[in-house]
Amino acid sequence: MSGNSAVGEAAVLAGCTAYFGYPITPQNELTEHMAKRIVEVPGGVFIQSESEIAAINMVLGASAAGARAMTSSSGPGISLKQEGISYLAADELPAVIVNMMRGGPGMGNISPAQSDYLQATRGGGHGDYRTIVLAPASVQEAADLVYVAFDLADTYRNPVVILGDGMLGQMMEPVTFTTAAPRKEYPKEYVLSGASGRPSRMIRSLLFDTKEEEEHNWKLFRKYQLMEHNEVRYETFLLDDADMAVLAYGIAARIAKGAIKRLRQEGLKVGLIRPITLWPFPMKIIQETAKQLGDFFVFEMSTGQMIEDVKLALEGKGHIHFYGRPGGVIPTPVELSRIIARHCYQSQRSKKR
Amino acid sequence: MKTVYCRPKCMKEAHFHYCPGCGHGVITRLIAEVVDEMELRDKTICVAPAGCGMLLYNYFDIDTIESAHGRGAAVATGIKRVRPENLVFSYQGDGDLAAIGTAEGFHAANRGELISVIFVNNGVYGMTGGQMAPTTMLEQVTTTSPAGRDSVLQGHPVKICEVYATLDGTSYLERVAVNKPAAIIKTKKAIAKAFRHQQQKTGFSLVEILSPCPTNWKMSPLDSCRWVDDVMTKVFPLGLIKETKKC
Ligand SMILES: Cc1ncc(C[n+]2csc(CCOP(=O)(O)OP(=O)(O)O)c2C)c(N)n1
Numbered sequence: 397m398s399g400n401s402a403v404g405e406a407a408v409l410a411g412c413t414a415y416f417g418y419p420i421t422p423q424n425e426l427t428e429h430m431a432k433r434i435v436e437v438p439g440g441v442f443i444q445s446e447s448e449i450a451a452i453n454m455v456l457g458a459s460a461a462g463a464r465a466m467t468s469s470s471g472p473g474i475s476l477k478q479e480g481i482s483y484l485a486a487d488e489l490p491a492v493i494v495n496m497m498r499g500g501p502g503m504g505n506i507s508p509a510q511s512d513y514l515q516a517t518r519g520g521g522h523g524d525y526r527t528i529v530l531a532p533a534s535v536q537e538a539a540d541l542v543y544v545a546f547d548l549a550d551t552y553r554n555p556v557v558i559l560g561d562g563m564l565g566q567m568m569e570p571v572t573f574t575t576a577a578p579r580k581e582y583p584k585e586y587v588l589s590g591a592s593g594r595p596s597r598m599i600r601s602l603l604f605d606t607k608e609e610e611e612h613n614w615k616l617f618r619k620y621q622l623m624e625h626n627e628v629r630y631e632t633f634l635l636d637d638a639d640m641a642v643l644a645y646g647i648a649a650r651i652a653k654g655a656i657k658r659l660r661q662e663g664l665k666v667g668l669i670r671p672i673t674l675w676p677f678p679m680k681i682i683q684e685t686a687k688q689l690g691d692f693f694v695f696e697m698s699t700g701q702m703i704e705d706v707k708l709a710l711e712g713k714g715h716i717h718f719y720g721r722p723g724g725v726i727p728t729p730v731e732l733s734r735i736i737a738r739h740c741y742q743s744q745r746s747k748k749r
Numbered sequence: 750m751k752t753v754y755c756r757p758k759c760m761k762e763a764h765f766h767y768c769p770g771c772g773h774g775v776i777t778r779l780i781a782e783v784v785d786e787m788e789l790r791d792k793t794i795c796v797a798p799a800g801c802g803m804l805l806y807n808y809f810d811i812d813t814i815e816s817a818h819g820r821g822a823a824v825a826t827g828i829k830r831v832r833p834e835n836l837v838f839s840y841q842g843d844g845d846l847a848a849i850g851t852a853e854g855f856h857a858a859n860r861g862e863l864i865s866v867i868f869v870n871n872g873v874y875g876m877t878g879g880q881m882a883p884t885t886m887l888e889q890v891t892t893t894s895p896a897g898r899d900s901v902l903q904g905h906p907v908k909i910c911e912v913y914a915t916l917d918g919t920s921y922l923e924r925v926a927v928n929k930p931a932a933i934i935k936t937k938k939a940i941a942k943a944f945r946h947q948q949q950k951t952g953f954s955l956v957e958i959l960s961p962c963p964t965n966w967k968m969s970p971l972d973s974c975r976w977v978d979d980v981m982t983k984v985f986p987l988g989l990i991k992e993t994k995k996c
Binding site (some may be wrong): 413414416439441443445446447449450451453454455456457458459460461462463465479480483487588589590591592593595596597598599600601602 | 790791792793794796797803804806809810811812813814815816817820823824825826827828829830831832835836852853855856860
């Protein structure tokens with residue numbers, strides 16, 4: 397199954413009953429899967445909206461009405477959704493937004509890239525907010541993280557972004573759908589259903605009173621702190637005896653793993669830290685690793701965005717190497733292994749000196 | 750003693766923030782009266798706009814959500830599709846529906862979404878201080894058309910009802926006003942009719958209400974009411990624009 401279809405199928409199995417989307421490559425298979433599949437579910441809603449702006453606002457309405465709601469897009473469409481994502485965060489409404497990234501800026505192209513890291517991890521829209529960002533590295537993990545995404549969205553009542561790329565979306569891999577553990581019941585005291593037998597409810601983000609708005613901001617901030625405390629996810633690979641740690645996420649991490657296996661055969665002790673949550677970012681494991689080794693190699697399919705978080709984590713410690721391929725170019729594991737090897741040898745030499 | 754006038758049950762005890770002579774207050778109250786009379790409070794969900802109507806949730810004692818500027822019809826669509834048993838209406842100004850939210854309104858109408866839009870046409874952007882709207886009259890002076898609206902540079906007033914009438918998804922479109930008692934009674938009937946169309950699932954319903962804005966028109970409330978008749982209705986003729994089925 398393609399990553400796009402797998403994400404759609406997992407969403408349906410996770411109880412998503414409302415999907416709104418607008419066509420854009422490389423994520424169309426997801427919208428197309430939902431067009432067929434979600435309407436088979438009782439109460440399932442599918443709309444091909446007139447724009448990404450409309451789609452995210454339909455998500456907002458569906459979420460306020462109590463549904464597990466999702467939308468998906470890529471680069472240019474995700475930019476259009478940012479206003480709505482800001483409102484979802486401000487209104488404390490759960491939703492899942494999938495971004496299968498492509499080369500940018502502007503129209504860019506439709507090839508896989510990691511160009512939207514900063515947009516996704518810094519909120520993306522206006523105002524002081526954050527979204528949880530999950531970065532799967534395989535079709536199986538993409539499907540698994542969809543359940544996680546919906547649960548996190550409901551737990552924190554906050555939008556959650558699944559950040560993949562065109563390769564993850566379009567590649568075919570075997571996938572098994574864990575029949576998700578029985579869904580937790582989440583309190584739904586915010587849902588609009590008509591004020592029957594209860595006081596009326598309002599969902600709003602307009603707070604003219606600066607004191608009230610400030611308090612709302614701090615309330616959201618405390619929620620984000622909880623996420624930072626509880627929701628960091630990452631994977632390490634051959635890190636224990638490593639002299640150099642590669643940092644990469646998503647498909648780039650998959651390429652890096654291939655490269656690292658080759659490097660190990662050459663006798664170079666290279667390991668991997670793969671952030672699964674890009675926000676909250678796995679700061680601690682990087683800081684702990686910095687006690688063991690000094691060389692960090694950041695690999696991204698961009699000119700360097702996650703590297704900013706790595707720098708923040710290291711606080712000036714260690715030496716950061718970087719290799720980036722923006723624009724939809726995907727280096728092979730062999731290519732990457734050669735570059736990492738060169739950096740390894742260089743740093744071994746400079747250490748000897 | 751017989752009560753002939755009181756606060757509608759589905760209104761909170763709050764003071765309107767609307768300016769003196771503004772039509773929004775009348776329209777807000779009319780909606781509440783209709784919701785009461787049709788006994789819809791328990792099932793109604795209101796979508797408030799960015800615009801002078803944005804504080805509706807302070808007045809309505811019904812479930813209400815704020816939408817981003819212009820996105821009301823999309824938000825209402827999301828709600829209604831998930832909760833088809835509820836009555837869902839979106840309250841929008843002319844900047845909201847006829848400028849920034851053109852696509853959302855047009856396509857909700859074209860899909861025949863079973864929602865109602867209460868469209869307040871006051872010919873200006875009230876909330877932000879009286880800038881030109883898509884519905885501003887030709888030659889009308891606003892803060893961003895200081896020489897008067899010029900069709901060559903700024904286009905012509907947009908007639909939402911007539912545009913929507915061409916869409917097969919729409920089932921009820923009527924233009925009314927709130928500048929005098931008889932007109933207000935008609936407006937109330939039109940709102941009720943829009944809600945009935947929604948209940949009977951005939952299609953998308955919209956009531957366009959010509960509404961005075963004395964503050965930004967820089968006129969007295971009385972002159973504003975006259976101006977609705979003398980100037981606005983010449984471009985925006987009142988009456989039923991489309992009804993596919995009697996409701
Ligand atoms: C994206 C965005 N752009 C601009 C604004 C500022 N804004 C708030 S209300 C409004 C215009 C309201 O005018 P209208 O819809 O005609 O309603 P009225 O206030 O006249 O009732 C504008 C431009 C905003 N809130 N959001």
